Amino acid sequence: MPLALLALAIGAFGIGTTEFVIMGLLPEVAADFGVSIPTAGLLTTGYALGVVVGAPLLAILGSRVSRKRMLMLLMGLFVAGNLVSAVAPVFGVMLAGRVIASLAHGAFFGIGSIVAAGLVAPHKKAGAIAMMFTGLTVANVVGVPAGTFIGQSVGWRATFFIVAALGVLGLLGIAALVPADRREPARDGGSGTDLRRELAAFRNPQVLLAMAMTVLGFGGVFAAITYIAPMMTEAAGYADSSVTWLLVLFGVGMVIGNLIGGKFADRALMPMLYVALTALAVVLGTFTFTAYDKVAAAVAIPLIGAFGFATVPPLQKRVLDQTADAPTLASAVNIGAFNLGNAIAAWLGGMVISAGLGVTAPNWVGALLAASALVLAFWSAALERRGRAAGRAHGHRADAGTGRVVTGTASAKRAAAGRLSEQSLVQDGPVQDRLTGATAQDSSTGAPVQDSSVEAART
Incomplete structure:
Protein backbone atom coordinates (compact mmCIF):
# COMPACT_ATOMS: atom_id res chain seq x y z
CA MET A 1 0.00 0.00 0.00
CA PRO A 2 1.47 3.41 -0.95
CA LEU A 3 2.07 5.51 2.17
CA ALA A 4 0.27 8.38 0.46
CA LEU A 5 -2.97 6.42 0.91
CA LEU A 6 -2.32 6.44 4.66
CA ALA A 7 -2.06 10.24 4.62
CA LEU A 8 -5.36 10.47 2.75
CA ALA A 9 -6.97 8.02 5.18
CA ILE A 10 -5.85 10.15 8.16
CA GLY A 11 -7.48 13.20 6.62
CA ALA A 12 -10.62 11.16 5.95
CA PHE A 13 -10.61 9.97 9.58
CA GLY A 14 -10.63 13.54 10.86
CA ILE A 15 -13.39 14.57 8.46
CA GLY A 16 -15.51 11.55 9.36
CA THR A 17 -15.09 12.21 13.06
CA THR A 18 -16.13 15.86 12.89
CA GLU A 19 -19.10 15.05 10.66
CA PHE A 20 -20.70 12.48 12.96
CA VAL A 21 -19.42 13.28 16.48
CA ILE A 22 -21.78 16.23 16.80
CA MET A 23 -24.73 13.83 17.04
CA GLY A 24 -23.43 12.53 20.36
CA LEU A 25 -22.60 15.99 21.69
CA LEU A 26 -25.81 17.86 20.83
CA PRO A 27 -27.12 17.97 24.45
CA GLU A 28 -23.83 19.40 25.75
CA VAL A 29 -23.58 21.97 22.95
CA ALA A 30 -27.23 22.98 23.33
CA ALA A 31 -26.86 23.43 27.10
CA ASP A 32 -23.65 25.45 26.74
CA PHE A 33 -25.16 27.91 24.27
CA GLY A 34 -28.63 27.92 25.83
CA VAL A 35 -30.45 26.71 22.70
CA SER A 36 -32.93 23.90 22.13
CA ILE A 37 -31.95 20.49 20.81
CA PRO A 38 -33.73 21.14 17.46
CA THR A 39 -31.79 24.39 17.11
CA ALA A 40 -28.55 22.61 17.93
CA GLY A 41 -29.50 20.10 15.23
CA LEU A 42 -28.80 22.84 12.69
CA LEU A 43 -25.12 22.02 13.26
CA THR A 44 -25.77 18.73 11.46
CA THR A 45 -28.00 20.22 8.76
CA GLY A 46 -25.60 23.09 8.12
CA TYR A 47 -22.70 20.68 7.74
CA ALA A 48 -24.57 18.52 5.22
CA LEU A 49 -25.61 21.52 3.13
CA GLY A 50 -22.06 22.86 3.26
CA VAL A 51 -20.81 19.61 1.77
CA VAL A 52 -23.34 19.76 -1.06
CA VAL A 53 -22.43 23.38 -1.90
CA GLY A 54 -18.72 23.20 -1.17
CA ALA A 55 -18.00 20.10 -3.27
CA PRO A 56 -18.57 21.66 -6.72
CA LEU A 57 -17.59 25.18 -5.65
CA LEU A 58 -14.13 24.31 -4.37
CA ALA A 59 -13.56 21.77 -7.14
CA ILE A 60 -14.10 24.56 -9.68
CA LEU A 61 -12.03 27.12 -7.76
CA GLY A 62 -9.21 24.62 -7.45
CA SER A 63 -9.28 23.51 -11.08
CA ARG A 64 -6.03 25.34 -11.85
CA VAL A 65 -4.21 24.17 -8.71
CA SER A 66 -2.25 20.94 -8.44
CA ARG A 67 -4.22 18.22 -6.70
CA LYS A 68 -1.64 17.82 -3.95
CA ARG A 69 -1.69 21.54 -3.17
CA MET A 70 -5.49 21.58 -3.30
CA LEU A 71 -5.69 18.71 -0.80
CA MET A 72 -3.38 20.64 1.53
CA LEU A 73 -5.49 23.79 1.20
CA LEU A 74 -8.65 21.79 1.92
CA MET A 75 -7.15 20.29 5.07
CA GLY A 76 -6.13 23.79 6.15
CA LEU A 77 -9.73 24.94 5.67
CA PHE A 78 -10.93 21.92 7.66
CA VAL A 79 -8.55 22.76 10.53
CA ALA A 80 -9.68 26.39 10.54
CA GLY A 81 -13.36 25.43 10.68
CA ASN A 82 -12.87 23.11 13.64
CA LEU A 83 -10.82 25.70 15.52
CA VAL A 84 -13.61 28.24 15.00
CA SER A 85 -16.08 25.70 16.40
CA ALA A 86 -13.82 24.96 19.38
CA VAL A 87 -13.52 28.60 20.47
CA ALA A 88 -16.98 29.80 19.38
CA PRO A 89 -18.40 32.30 21.93
CA VAL A 90 -21.98 32.05 20.59
CA PHE A 91 -24.02 29.48 18.69
CA GLY A 92 -23.94 31.40 15.41
CA VAL A 93 -20.13 31.30 15.35
CA MET A 94 -20.22 27.58 16.12
CA LEU A 95 -22.55 27.05 13.16
CA ALA A 96 -20.24 29.11 10.94
CA GLY A 97 -17.29 26.95 11.99
CA ARG A 98 -19.21 23.80 11.09
CA VAL A 99 -20.03 25.17 7.64
CA ILE A 100 -16.41 26.23 7.06
CA ALA A 101 -15.18 22.72 7.93
CA SER A 102 -17.86 21.12 5.75
CA LEU A 103 -16.82 23.05 2.65
CA ALA A 104 -13.64 20.98 2.54
CA HIS A 105 -15.45 17.64 2.85
CA GLY A 106 -16.75 16.98 -0.65
CA ALA A 107 -13.77 18.39 -2.54
CA PHE A 108 -11.33 16.47 -0.32
CA PHE A 109 -12.95 13.10 -0.99
CA GLY A 110 -13.56 13.95 -4.64
CA ILE A 111 -9.98 15.01 -5.38
CA GLY A 112 -8.61 12.43 -2.95
CA SER A 113 -10.38 9.68 -4.92
CA ILE A 114 -8.60 10.78 -8.10
CA VAL A 115 -5.23 10.93 -6.34
CA ALA A 116 -5.75 7.54 -4.67
CA ALA A 117 -6.73 5.91 -7.96
CA GLY A 118 -3.63 7.37 -9.62
CA LEU A 119 -1.29 5.86 -7.02
CA VAL A 120 -1.97 2.25 -8.06
CA ALA A 121 -2.31 0.08 -11.14
CA PRO A 122 -5.57 0.45 -13.12
CA HIS A 123 -6.97 -2.86 -11.88
CA LYS A 124 -6.57 -1.74 -8.24
CA LYS A 125 -8.23 1.68 -8.42
CA ALA A 126 -11.42 0.83 -6.52
CA GLY A 127 -9.36 -0.80 -3.76
CA ALA A 128 -7.25 2.36 -3.44
CA ILE A 129 -10.37 4.52 -3.22
CA ALA A 130 -11.74 2.16 -0.56
CA MET A 131 -8.48 2.44 1.39
CA MET A 132 -8.89 6.22 1.57
CA PHE A 133 -12.53 5.86 2.63
CA THR A 134 -11.43 3.45 5.35
CA GLY A 135 -10.47 6.53 7.32
CA LEU A 136 -14.08 7.71 7.15
CA THR A 137 -15.50 4.34 8.17
CA VAL A 138 -13.02 3.78 11.01
CA ALA A 139 -14.00 7.21 12.32
CA ASN A 140 -17.42 5.77 13.09
CA VAL A 141 -15.86 2.90 15.04
CA VAL A 142 -13.13 4.78 16.92
CA GLY A 143 -13.29 8.53 16.34
CA VAL A 144 -16.95 9.20 17.03
CA PRO A 145 -17.26 7.12 20.24
CA ALA A 146 -13.93 8.47 21.54
CA GLY A 147 -14.86 12.03 20.61
CA THR A 148 -18.24 11.65 22.29
CA PHE A 149 -16.66 10.26 25.46
CA ILE A 150 -14.08 13.05 25.60
CA GLY A 151 -16.71 15.69 24.92
CA GLN A 152 -18.98 14.38 27.66
CA SER A 153 -16.11 13.95 30.16
CA VAL A 154 -13.89 16.99 29.52
CA GLY A 155 -16.08 19.27 27.46
CA TRP A 156 -17.21 19.33 23.84
CA ARG A 157 -14.67 22.01 22.91
CA ALA A 158 -11.83 19.58 23.65
CA THR A 159 -13.22 17.23 21.00
CA PHE A 160 -13.04 19.88 18.31
CA PHE A 161 -9.49 20.86 19.31
CA ILE A 162 -8.47 17.21 18.93
CA VAL A 163 -10.19 16.94 15.55
CA ALA A 164 -8.34 20.07 14.41
CA ALA A 165 -5.08 18.40 15.47
CA LEU A 166 -6.01 15.36 13.36
CA GLY A 167 -6.47 17.74 10.45
CA VAL A 168 -2.98 19.14 10.98
CA LEU A 169 -1.59 15.58 11.03
CA GLY A 170 -3.39 14.80 7.78
CA LEU A 171 -2.08 18.01 6.18
CA LEU A 172 1.51 17.18 7.14
CA GLY A 173 1.08 13.62 5.86
CA ILE A 174 -0.20 14.85 2.50
CA ALA A 175 2.66 17.34 2.23
CA ALA A 176 5.25 14.65 2.97
CA LEU A 177 3.82 11.55 1.27
CA VAL A 178 1.52 12.47 -1.62
CA PRO A 179 3.60 12.79 -4.79
CA ALA A 180 3.57 16.08 -6.65
CA ASP A 181 1.40 16.10 -9.74
CA ARG A 182 1.46 18.14 -12.91
CA ARG A 183 -1.98 19.29 -13.96
CA GLU A 184 -2.59 18.88 -17.69
CA PRO A 185 -2.84 22.38 -19.18
CA ALA A 186 -5.95 23.46 -20.99
CA ARG A 187 -5.63 23.25 -24.75
CA ASP A 188 -6.13 26.98 -25.20
CA GLY A 189 -4.20 27.82 -22.05
CA GLY A 190 -7.30 29.22 -20.36
CA SER A 191 -9.23 28.10 -17.31
CA HIS A 394 -20.76 0.49 -36.92
CA GLY A 395 -17.32 -1.08 -36.70
CA HIS A 396 -16.45 0.52 -33.38
CA ARG A 397 -15.59 -1.06 -30.07
CA ALA A 398 -16.14 -0.14 -26.43
CA ASP A 399 -13.46 1.09 -24.06
CA ALA A 400 -12.72 -1.83 -21.73
CA GLY A 401 -12.61 0.37 -18.65
CA THR A 402 -15.58 2.67 -19.19
CA GLY A 403 -17.85 1.09 -21.78
CA ARG A 404 -17.61 4.23 -23.94
CA VAL A 405 -17.33 3.52 -27.64
CA VAL A 406 -14.24 4.53 -29.62
CA THR A 407 -14.02 4.50 -33.39
CA GLY A 408 -13.01 1.24 -34.98
CA THR A 409 -10.47 2.93 -37.27
CA ALA A 410 -8.62 4.52 -34.39
CA SER A 411 -8.88 1.29 -32.41
CA ALA A 412 -7.37 -0.77 -35.23
CA LYS A 413 -4.59 1.69 -35.83
CA ARG A 414 -3.71 1.82 -32.14
CA ALA A 415 -3.48 -1.97 -32.17
CA ALA A 416 -1.09 -1.79 -35.14
CA ALA A 417 1.00 0.72 -33.24
CA GLY A 418 1.08 -1.46 -30.13
CA ARG A 419 4.77 -2.16 -30.62
CA LEU A 420 5.61 1.46 -29.87
CA SER A 421 6.51 2.47 -26.33
CA GLU A 422 4.05 4.02 -23.88
CA GLN A 423 5.79 7.38 -24.20
CA SER A 424 5.63 7.39 -27.98
CA LEU A 425 1.89 6.75 -28.00
CA VAL A 426 0.67 8.98 -25.18
CA GLN A 427 0.98 12.75 -25.44
CA ASP A 428 -0.51 15.65 -23.51
CA GLY A 429 -4.00 16.30 -24.86
CA PRO A 430 -5.59 13.86 -27.35
CA VAL A 431 -3.91 10.54 -28.03
CA GLN A 432 -2.35 10.66 -31.51
CA ASP A 433 -1.53 7.61 -33.56
CA ARG A 434 2.11 8.09 -34.55
CA LEU A 435 1.62 6.08 -37.72
CA THR A 436 -1.34 8.00 -39.14
CA GLY A 437 -2.05 10.97 -36.85
CA ALA A 438 -5.58 9.72 -36.21
CA THR A 439 -7.27 10.82 -33.01
CA ALA A 440 -9.38 8.40 -30.95
CA GLN A 441 -12.88 9.74 -30.39
CA ASP A 442 -15.84 9.04 -28.12
CA SER A 443 -18.57 7.97 -30.52
CA SER A 444 -21.34 9.50 -28.41
CA THR A 445 -19.82 12.99 -28.05
CA GLY A 446 -17.14 13.25 -30.70
CA ALA A 447 -14.70 14.43 -28.07
CA PRO A 448 -11.09 13.22 -28.12
CA VAL A 449 -10.46 10.25 -25.83
CA GLN A 450 -7.72 11.06 -23.33
CA ASP A 451 -4.76 8.85 -22.59
CA SER A 452 -6.29 7.15 -19.53
CA SER A 453 -9.29 6.00 -21.55
CA VAL A 454 -7.18 4.71 -24.41
CA GLU A 455 -4.88 2.86 -22.06
CA ALA A 456 -7.95 0.99 -20.85
CA ALA A 457 -9.08 0.38 -24.44
CA ARG A 458 -5.74 -1.11 -25.40
CA THR A 459 -5.95 -3.63 -22.57
Missing part, protein backbone atom coordinates in the same frame (compact mmCIF):
# COMPACT_ATOMS: atom_id res chain seq x y z
CA GLY A 192 -12.47 28.43 -19.26
CA THR A 193 -11.58 25.36 -21.30
CA ASP A 194 -10.85 23.37 -18.14
CA LEU A 195 -14.24 24.28 -16.73
CA ARG A 196 -16.04 23.44 -19.98
CA ARG A 197 -14.37 20.04 -20.04
CA GLU A 198 -15.40 19.40 -16.42
CA LEU A 199 -18.99 20.49 -17.07
CA ALA A 200 -19.15 18.42 -20.26
CA ALA A 201 -18.90 15.29 -18.13
CA PHE A 202 -22.45 15.90 -16.91
CA ARG A 203 -23.76 15.38 -20.45
CA ASN A 204 -22.84 11.72 -20.07
CA PRO A 205 -25.99 9.82 -18.99
CA GLN A 206 -23.85 7.23 -17.20
CA VAL A 207 -22.40 9.93 -14.92
CA LEU A 208 -25.87 11.19 -14.01
CA LEU A 209 -27.13 7.66 -13.41
CA ALA A 210 -24.19 6.90 -11.12
CA MET A 211 -24.89 10.05 -9.10
CA ALA A 212 -28.59 9.20 -8.89
CA MET A 213 -27.62 5.75 -7.59
CA THR A 214 -25.44 7.47 -5.00
CA VAL A 215 -28.30 9.67 -3.79
CA LEU A 216 -30.83 6.82 -3.60
CA GLY A 217 -28.58 3.97 -2.47
CA PHE A 218 -26.78 5.67 0.39
CA GLY A 219 -29.90 7.68 1.14
CA GLY A 220 -31.56 4.38 1.98
CA VAL A 221 -28.96 3.83 4.69
CA PHE A 222 -29.56 7.20 6.34
CA ALA A 223 -33.32 6.90 6.19
CA ALA A 224 -32.89 4.22 8.84
CA ILE A 225 -29.74 5.25 10.73
CA THR A 226 -30.90 8.83 11.31
CA TYR A 227 -33.68 7.45 13.52
CA ILE A 228 -31.78 4.53 15.01
CA ALA A 229 -31.90 5.95 18.56
CA PRO A 230 -35.71 6.14 18.87
CA MET A 231 -36.03 2.84 17.01
CA MET A 232 -33.73 1.01 19.40
CA THR A 233 -35.10 2.55 22.59
CA GLU A 234 -38.81 2.53 21.73
CA ALA A 235 -39.11 -0.54 19.48
CA ALA A 236 -36.26 -2.86 20.49
CA GLY A 237 -36.25 -1.84 24.16
CA TYR A 238 -32.55 -0.93 24.46
CA ALA A 239 -31.41 1.54 27.09
CA ASP A 240 -30.29 4.98 25.92
CA SER A 241 -26.70 4.14 26.87
CA SER A 242 -26.69 1.19 24.44
CA VAL A 243 -27.24 3.34 21.36
CA THR A 244 -23.56 4.36 21.22
CA TRP A 245 -22.43 0.73 21.00
CA LEU A 246 -25.06 -0.08 18.41
CA LEU A 247 -23.63 2.75 16.31
CA VAL A 248 -20.19 1.19 16.77
CA LEU A 249 -21.62 -2.00 15.24
CA PHE A 250 -22.88 0.12 12.36
CA GLY A 251 -19.39 1.55 11.95
CA VAL A 252 -17.81 -1.92 11.95
CA GLY A 253 -20.21 -2.90 9.18
CA MET A 254 -19.19 0.21 7.22
CA VAL A 255 -15.49 -0.71 7.47
CA ILE A 256 -16.10 -4.27 6.26
CA GLY A 257 -18.45 -3.22 3.47
CA ASN A 258 -16.07 -0.53 2.26
CA LEU A 259 -13.15 -2.97 1.96
CA ILE A 260 -15.26 -5.68 0.30
CA GLY A 261 -16.81 -3.17 -2.09
CA GLY A 262 -13.39 -1.88 -3.10
CA LYS A 263 -11.98 -5.36 -3.64
CA PHE A 264 -14.78 -6.75 -5.76
CA ALA A 265 -15.49 -3.52 -7.68
CA ASP A 266 -12.04 -3.90 -9.25
CA ARG A 267 -13.10 -7.34 -10.50
CA ALA A 268 -16.76 -6.88 -11.42
CA LEU A 269 -18.08 -3.40 -10.71
CA MET A 270 -21.71 -3.65 -11.81
CA PRO A 271 -22.32 -7.12 -10.30
CA MET A 272 -20.95 -5.74 -7.04
CA LEU A 273 -23.54 -2.96 -7.17
CA TYR A 274 -26.35 -5.42 -7.96
CA VAL A 275 -25.50 -7.60 -4.96
CA ALA A 276 -24.97 -4.73 -2.51
CA LEU A 277 -28.11 -2.79 -3.45
CA THR A 278 -30.29 -5.92 -3.48
CA ALA A 279 -29.02 -7.01 -0.07
CA LEU A 280 -29.41 -3.48 1.31
CA ALA A 281 -33.03 -3.26 0.15
CA VAL A 282 -33.82 -6.67 1.68
CA VAL A 283 -32.15 -5.94 5.03
CA LEU A 284 -33.82 -2.53 5.33
CA GLY A 285 -37.21 -3.98 4.42
CA THR A 286 -36.97 -6.76 7.01
CA PHE A 287 -35.57 -4.33 9.59
CA THR A 288 -39.03 -2.75 9.69
CA PHE A 289 -40.07 -5.88 11.63
CA THR A 290 -36.83 -7.18 13.15
CA ALA A 291 -36.21 -3.81 14.83
CA TYR A 292 -38.55 -4.97 17.58
CA ASP A 293 -36.15 -7.73 18.65
CA LYS A 294 -32.86 -6.88 20.39
CA VAL A 295 -30.78 -9.66 18.88
CA ALA A 296 -32.20 -9.31 15.36
CA ALA A 297 -31.68 -5.56 15.50
CA ALA A 298 -28.07 -5.96 16.61
CA VAL A 299 -27.49 -8.22 13.60
CA ALA A 300 -29.28 -5.97 11.11
CA ILE A 301 -27.50 -2.72 12.03
CA PRO A 302 -23.97 -3.77 10.94
CA LEU A 303 -25.43 -5.39 7.82
CA ILE A 304 -27.00 -2.06 6.86
CA GLY A 305 -23.62 -0.41 7.29
CA ALA A 306 -21.82 -3.14 5.32
CA PHE A 307 -24.16 -3.33 2.33
CA GLY A 308 -24.63 0.44 2.26
CA PHE A 309 -20.94 1.29 2.22
CA ALA A 310 -20.13 -1.54 -0.18
CA THR A 311 -21.70 0.69 -2.84
CA VAL A 312 -19.35 3.64 -2.21
CA PRO A 313 -16.09 2.52 -3.91
CA PRO A 314 -17.82 1.11 -7.02
CA LEU A 315 -20.00 4.20 -7.47
CA GLN A 316 -17.06 6.56 -7.02
CA LYS A 317 -14.94 4.51 -9.42
CA ARG A 318 -17.75 4.41 -11.97
CA VAL A 319 -17.90 8.21 -11.99
CA LEU A 320 -14.11 8.37 -12.46
CA ASP A 321 -14.25 5.78 -15.27
CA GLN A 322 -16.90 7.75 -17.11
CA THR A 323 -15.07 11.09 -16.75
CA ALA A 324 -11.49 10.00 -17.38
CA ASP A 325 -10.53 13.19 -19.24
CA ALA A 326 -12.01 15.63 -16.68
CA PRO A 327 -12.87 13.85 -13.42
CA THR A 328 -12.37 16.49 -10.70
CA LEU A 329 -15.75 18.22 -10.66
CA ALA A 330 -17.81 15.08 -11.21
CA SER A 331 -15.92 13.20 -8.49
CA ALA A 332 -16.48 16.02 -5.98
CA VAL A 333 -20.15 16.39 -6.93
CA ASN A 334 -20.66 12.65 -6.40
CA ILE A 335 -19.41 13.06 -2.82
CA GLY A 336 -21.94 15.85 -2.41
CA ALA A 337 -24.56 13.44 -3.74
CA PHE A 338 -23.96 11.15 -0.75
CA ASN A 339 -24.81 14.01 1.61
CA LEU A 340 -27.75 15.11 -0.52
CA GLY A 341 -29.10 11.58 -0.25
CA ASN A 342 -28.60 11.67 3.51
CA ALA A 343 -30.56 14.91 3.84
CA ILE A 344 -33.44 13.79 1.59
CA ALA A 345 -33.71 10.38 3.23
CA ALA A 346 -33.68 11.84 6.75
CA TRP A 347 -36.47 14.22 5.72
CA LEU A 348 -38.55 11.40 4.22
CA GLY A 349 -38.00 9.26 7.31
CA GLY A 350 -39.20 12.08 9.53
CA MET A 351 -42.29 12.52 7.36
CA VAL A 352 -43.45 8.91 7.73
CA ILE A 353 -42.91 9.03 11.48
CA SER A 354 -44.85 12.30 11.72
CA ALA A 355 -47.63 10.71 9.66
CA GLY A 356 -48.14 8.18 12.45
CA LEU A 357 -46.76 5.17 10.56
CA GLY A 358 -44.53 4.11 13.42
CA VAL A 359 -40.95 4.63 14.52
CA THR A 360 -39.69 1.80 12.28
CA ALA A 361 -41.37 3.19 9.14
CA PRO A 362 -38.16 4.90 7.91
CA ASN A 363 -36.78 1.42 7.26
CA TRP A 364 -39.20 0.64 4.47
CA VAL A 365 -38.60 4.11 3.05
CA GLY A 366 -34.90 3.21 2.96
CA ALA A 367 -35.71 -0.12 1.32
CA LEU A 368 -37.65 1.64 -1.46
CA LEU A 369 -34.78 4.07 -2.02
CA ALA A 370 -32.25 1.23 -2.27
CA ALA A 371 -34.54 -0.69 -4.63
CA SER A 372 -34.85 2.42 -6.80
CA ALA A 373 -31.05 2.64 -6.98
CA LEU A 374 -30.97 -1.02 -8.05
CA VAL A 375 -33.38 -0.27 -10.91
CA LEU A 376 -31.08 2.55 -12.04
CA ALA A 377 -28.10 0.17 -11.91
CA PHE A 378 -29.83 -2.25 -14.29
CA TRP A 379 -30.84 0.66 -16.53
CA SER A 380 -27.27 1.92 -16.60
CA ALA A 381 -25.95 -1.51 -17.57
CA ALA A 382 -28.62 -1.86 -20.27
CA LEU A 383 -27.63 1.48 -21.81
CA GLU A 384 -24.00 0.42 -21.74
CA ARG A 385 -24.77 -2.88 -23.52
CA ARG A 386 -26.83 -1.02 -26.11
CA GLY A 387 -23.96 1.38 -26.73
CA ARG A 388 -21.52 -1.48 -27.20
CA ALA A 389 -23.86 -3.24 -29.59
CA ALA A 390 -24.30 -0.05 -31.61
CA GLY A 391 -20.55 0.42 -31.67
CA ARG A 392 -19.95 -3.09 -33.00
CA ALA A 393 -22.61 -2.59 -35.64
